[in-house]
Amino acid sequence: MNSQIFHPFVLPFVLGMAFVLTYCFVGLFKVILQLPKDDRRQFLRSLVTPKTAWANIRDLFGDCLFHVKIWKRNPLLGYMHSAIAFGWFMIIVIGHVMLFTLKPLEGVEVEGFARTFTNFYYPIFFKYFAEETPVFAFLMDFFLLMIISGILIAVAKKIHSKIVGVKRVTKFGFADNMIRFALWTIFPFRLIAEKTNIMAFWWLYSFDLLIFMFMLPFTRYMHIPTEALFILMRHAGLNAREPRKGYALAQLYSCPSCGLCIDACPMSVNDKMSGNTSAYFMKKLRNKDSEEAKRIAETCLMCGKCVMICPVSIESCDIKFSQRAAVPYEIHSDHSYLDVISTEAERSGEISSTKPKTLYFAGCMTQLTPKIMRAMQQIMESAGEEYDFLDKDGGICCGRPMLLSGKVAEAQAMIAKNTELIKKSGATKLVLSCPICYKVFKDEYHLEGVEIQHHTQYINELVKNGKLKVKKADVNYVYHDPCELGRAYGVYDEPREAIENVGNLLKAKSEKELSICCGGSLGSFNLTQKERDEITSNSVADLMFNNPDEIVTACPLCLKTFARKSPVPVKDIAELFVVHQA
């Protein structure tokens, strides 16, 4: 113990801390001010709404403090992160508890500003200035050793990432590597300083803190303070409207570049393409490398797996979408011809004359795979359904591909026309064969009184009601979850339930929310056919894990894509119910 209240070695730390606090507060106000007025009001209101406030508290503890999502992903990885982050949090907390319970400054002549100032650094260098009680000393040593054990795992992960179940790790630049080195050395220096009381180590400890805090805003460790803000904004239900402003900015800074999305991304079939993953997109966009950010945003398949797997729940697809929407176009689409179509269709039209309850919309992709359309027609006829086609001889695109290119206003023209046609038909149920259409109909269309079903749900319902009679055959099927049906809308059980009526359902290696995109996604503009083929082969290999006789999918685009690479027949779910009809 040293009978003094100040030593110059605390100054680097104080300087770093002051810098980081200033930066964070300025950043906080910047982000809140950048929010559009309505969003800001919505955000502030959510803070006092009991339901969101409770969700905030739950996630602030669960995500920021206990890192539940990382534990779920891989326990060793969870321990590594918790040991460092939670351990550090605890030694800061215990430092403060000691300051206020042991009252080391009682009887010392310090007043006013000097007293407040000591509060700032005392908890961090407590051992140097005052004596700990045995219980506190034990707790401090315990958490310090816990942090060091976490750092040892981190070092091992750096050498061989597979020990924590990670195949590909994010490649970092100089700044990120340097701050990581600073972080790794902070705690050993502190331990040595505390045990030996050698001045040099107290200085090194303090300088390491300075380096860490000074670099924090410019590196991935900015996720430490930002994630809390992001959680509050996420629960407020905000949308990323501009790629580098407001809510999106909070997300960019919350991304820890942990790289879990790299292994998850269907594009990570080789090193070159793994550079197109969300971790890099967020980094490039944050560092204002707008050309690269634009390129990655337009290369992404938009399958949503990175969003699903992200331990911070960053909605990177939304940010990519806003990035796409921010690209200016010289020539704007002109879909005024749509008006003419509708009148013609009505005049010649079956659409308004008979009024069947069920309306079937095949969509562009199903038009390219007419066997699905024929199968659906047969199924509806066998089931005795009253139905009509919305696009028998080619209809209007649903608008999702246009939306995916960021042209929101243009997509609305198609959405409006389709809505008009559907409303005029008087149908109460709309059946879609294409998950791409399904997503946009669910998200963007306002069809009150019309139930929207994907054909997997529709067929399952027909079988359940006994309208469609099938017999079970001894064929082994594996089902591929289309991204826009599974991850986007959680339609996992209906197709599986349906398939079990006609055959044996095997498991794929990655299923349901972990399902791998077929590679054909309309979400990507830039991928070449060769690159897509590589993704498809990887996805097919994953489906062939249990050697099925046939691959079944529920998306015409997946069907077309898989057919190029699959060693076994690929079928749409509708086809099975034609083959196996009783």
Place this chain on the structure above:
Amino acid sequence: MDFGFCLSPSSHVKMDDIDLTTFNRLKDANPDINTCIACGSCTATCTAGNFTEMSFRRILLMLQRGKEEEAKKMIQRCMLCGKCTLVCPRGINIRKILLDITR
């Protein structure tokens, strides 16, 4: 002198006089354009082509002939549904090219 009839204007394109900067820029960014065999699969499947004169094959031809304005007018009909890209026997990323032209 008015004879009450006239010859229609020539559609002859003088390849030496036309400005191909747009097409060349497009070609540099998307070298797969060179592999097009003008089979017309893109046109045959086109969703917008069902209702209008929209044809990617013709857009490409117009750009090659320096008829930029006509190409740009036709491209406005596109719904970006991507069927053309899927059916292209040469694996040309047509959707990307369409987007590039409008930028």
